[in-house]
Amino acid sequence: MLLTLRLTFESFVFAWQALRSNLLRTILSLLGVTVGIFAIIAVFMIVDSLEANVRQSMSFMGDKVVYVGKWPWVFEPNQPWWKYFNRxxxxxxxxxxxxxxxxxxxxxxxxxxxxxxxxxxxxxxxxxxxxxxxxxxxxxxxxxxxxxxxxxxxxxxxxxxxxxxxxxxxxxxxxxxxxxxxxxxxxxxxxxxxxxxxxxxxxxxxxxxxxxxxxxxxxxxxxxxxxxxxxxxxxxxxxxxxxxxxxxxxxxxxxxxxxxxxxxxxxxxxxxxxxxxFALNRPEMIASLITKLFSVIGLAGAVIGSFAMLVGGFGIANIMFVSVRERTNIIGIQKSLGAKNYFILFQFLFEAVFLCLLGGAAGIFLVWLVTFIPLGDLTLYLSPGNITLGLLVSVGIGVVAGIVPAVLAANLDPVIAIRAK
Structure with a gap:
């Protein structure tokens, strides 16, 4: 157990050293993730803020209230309007x-x-x-x-x-x-x-x-x-x-x-x-319509933002393939000294996750800065849920983008890897 923890920690250290040694490449790599996370979380933030502001605007209807009126707030399909008009x-x-x-x-x-x-x-x-x-x-x-x-x-x-x-x-x-x-x-x-x-x-x-x-x-x-x-x-x-x-x-x-x-x-x-x-109306009727409307808007925004995220993921994967190629000789030396396959795999996988987490954190920071832009009656706020979502998406992209290069690095033959130039 202690050996596993030590090797895992060393994998983190190797990944961090690799990122620091190629600082410019690291920054360029995480830009794609930063843009992707910014696009997705910004859309979710705006949708959540719009929904919250709309619901607040409707607070005058009260909570847990049933209204008796002439007109229904939500019309049933295929119902003639004159039926309600004559009530x-x-x-x-x-x-x-x-x-x-x-x-x-x-x-x-x-x-x-x-x-x-x-x-x-x-x-x-x-x-x-x-x-x-x-x-x-x-x-x-x-x-x-x-x-x-x-x-x-x-x-x-x-x-x-x-x-x-x-x-x-x-x-x-x-x-x-x-x-x-x-x-x-x-x-x-x-x-x-x-x-x-x-x-x-x-x-x-x-x-x-x-x-x-x-x-x-x-x-x-x-x-x-x-x-x-x-x-x-x-x-x-x-x-x-x-x-x-x-x-x-x-x-x-x-x-x-x-x-x-x-x-x-x-x-x-x-x-x-x-x-x-007569009609029995409840504020939940309109609230339900608002939830459905903003769910569709949020889904559309997430799809659009995912394209930017996809580009960022490909960028990370490409950089990880380059990193494996540059460090093939070092991988061979590590394996010849007894490093296990999972140690090599974790080393590159953690590097990809680090890149995406840094890019995701930068994207969330940019979204937070957007909340200070005055938009009249619309108040923007970044919820803890959206922050967590952004970080989880970043980790997921890091795992997906880094798993293939990490597996290739872990399966290298140590003799062939040492001879690589």
């Missing part, structure tokens, strides 16, 4: 019935909410345009993330009593009340005066331009319904949605989804053979 939208009455019918403890909250964009808010001589106005029920904070940084959330009495109170986003607060505390201040929109009771935490821009709380204003649902005439068919005006937050005891939300489907069918009086005239 009724969820109503406040259905929300209250669903809230009563769902099993207590089977969910963390049931909420109805509705949104309308393109609103203008005024406070004194200040105004802000193109803002979102959202009417929400009391349990909306349990269904979706409502990060109130200043002030407070609505009380149940304010929501049920349709009070003129509002929770505004950071951008709205900065434009309407520069330099002063927004909480307790008034603003006007759609002919109604509102009092600010809270300010949401600033989120900034996201990659997809998805809805942001910065330009969003939350008001009680009943207050919103008093301002806008909500259509029961959803063909005009804003259409409400109902969201139910699943409990931790139902990880897949299968029980909640089945219970919601039965309750909605009962509420709408559907017969057993009638199709659902």
């Amino acid at each position: 009724p939208v969820p109503t406040a009455r259905e929300f209250r019935q669903l809230e009563r019918m769902l099993t207590p403890g089977g969910n963390k909250g049931v909420a109805i909410f509705v949104n309308k964009g393109g609103n203008t808010f005024k406070a004194g001589s200040n105004s802000v345009t193109d803002c979102s106005l959202q009417g929400v029920s009391y349990d909306y904070r349990n269904v979706s993330n409502v990060p109130v940084e200043q002030g407070r959330y609505f009380t149940l009495q304010e929501v049920d009593g349709a009070r003129p109170v509002a929770i505004i986003g950071a951008t709205i607060a900065e434009n309407l009340y520069p330099g002063i505390d927004p909480v307790g201040q008034d603003f006007k929109t759609h002919g109604r005066h509102f009092t600010v009771i809270g300010v949401l935490k600033k989120e900034g821009k996201n990659l997809l331009g998805a809805p942001s709380n910065d330009a969003n204003c939350l008001i009680p649902y009943n207050t919103f319904a008093g301002i806008f005439a909500l259509s029961s068919t959803g063909m005009s005006g804003p259409s409400p949605s109902i969201g139910v937050k699943g409990a931790d005891t139902d990880p897949g939300l299968l029980n909640l989804e089945a219970e919601m489907q039965g309750a909605m069918r009962t509420i709408r009086g559907l017969k057993p053979r009638e199709e659902d005239n």
